[in-house]
Amino acid sequence: MSFFDLGFAFLFVPIVVLIFIIVPKKVKPLVLLLASYILFFIASKFLIIFLLLSTLSIFIAGKKLNKIDELKTKALEKKDIDKKEIKEKFKKKKRRIVLLVILFNIIFLFIFKYLKFFTININSLLDIFKIDYNFTIIKLVAPIGISYYTLKAISYVVDVYNGKIEADNNFVRLALYLSFFPQILEGPISKYDEVADNIYNATKVTYHNFCFGYQRILFGFFKKLIIVDRLNILVKQVFNNYTSFNGLSIFIGIVSYTMLLYMEFSGTMDVVIGTGEIFGITIPENFRQPFFSKNITDFWSRWHISLGHFFKDYVFYPVSLSKPLKKITTSLRKKFSVRTSSLVAGGIALFCVWFLNGLWHGAGYTYLFFGMYHFLLIFMGNIFEPIIQSICTRLKISRTSKKYYSLQIIKTSILVFIGEMFFRADSVSQGFSMLGRMFTRLFVLSKNEFYRFGLDFYDVILIIVGLLIVLFIGILKEKNISVREEIAKKHVVVRWLIYYLLILSIIILGAYGNSYAPVDPIYADF
């Protein structure tokens, strides 16, 4: 299933909108929930049972955690008691529940996503030790969006445990939070307090929201049909036949892949956020002009933002501020500066974040390598930051100048292109081989070098124009200018001319037909 199937945006969504408008206010959340479950059922059939089990598990856990809090309050009201001891006792009870629910949800994720990878590796280990036994490799088809809704479920129970949010007594609201149909396939992994009330309390579909929502959806279609499906031809050619291309072509291939990934994922987010907008629901943004980043840390605060927030809140800080690591930081503080002493705890937490980030993207060594690559870049960046700062001060280089920022953008982008190359490669060794060719055979031209990309002149022009339009909009957004608000201010003729141009460009210039290979939703497989 893809949100770029015309049936989703131009049949499913309008039907839901129509029913949503007709039914009384009280029934509206049920309509959204039913629509979400129908969509899930269309894509994953009876695997919907796992989504329901997840929902039920966090609903019950929330209620239990609430009950324990009530009992704690009662216990603390008694006189002559050791309050600290009581608090600790109830905290332990709560922790047990949270761990159990996390484990319950993670087990499903493990079975569907990682079982095959682990079985293969265990079999390899058995072979190494010459043990004559092999486990049967089972590859299961996972329920759609399991990687996304599992993280949402975890974030909900942890937030209730921490007292950040109250446990929800309304099953429909919680179920809707976990399964809201625009978010089910590729996120964003928004937190309960960011969206749950917003979705549940949606009541109106205004003309403004309807127009703005569909504009955003169309922009997603523009990215997908004009740019992504064309770039895919080039990317496939280069990655599948990299040994026959020179370094420059490989470089063009990896830049194209990164652009493809960005356009596909951010385009899907346009459809997701646009669909929410139709119902007056604000779904948090998942991208913020990532190619304007000054370093890799900055990049990851602009790319797949919700996943970064999840790892920061539920892995990085809890690990780095855990008792054992805090002890290490405190003892190092006696000898080193504040920043240096935090590097050990920060480094260990960062390693956990990027190991899990790699694993979350998929069960494979290329993904683990991708995670470790970013861990090293970010960790090294932190180690060298004071050195770079002192070099710049000595050489009187302004780190806030436009020139310096431009160089930072170029450096960061190149590092991102290389990371995504390993991400796309069939194996880590293929990644290194491609990297090697980029340095050793940069300009060694072979016959018909660029013709072998599989694109004609018309395709190349459309890709470039498409990318320039997205870049232009990105520059305006970076300057806090809302393109849609600006268009809305224009005269009605100009406004509709722009809308028609967008619609016509998708209809006429979209990559349709047998010569194109539409890209399947990449992030839906993670």
Next chain:
Amino acid sequence: MERLIEILEELNPDVDYKTCEDLVDGRHLDSLTILSLISEIEDEFDVEIPTVEIIPANFNSAKSIMALIEKLQEE
């Protein structure tokens, strides 16, 4: 407050902490800097900052950080 601003300036001197209101949202403080900041605050002000309090709203300005410290000292 002055001591807090001194700590912040030690970590990243390029920011005017008296006026800046988007230390986290404007990405003036990255995760590792926040980690160093927490360690320094916990030492200096004798408080323990729980992870649940590490949210942008609490760290976006020197004023909000000070408010968090005072809240934790009262608890």
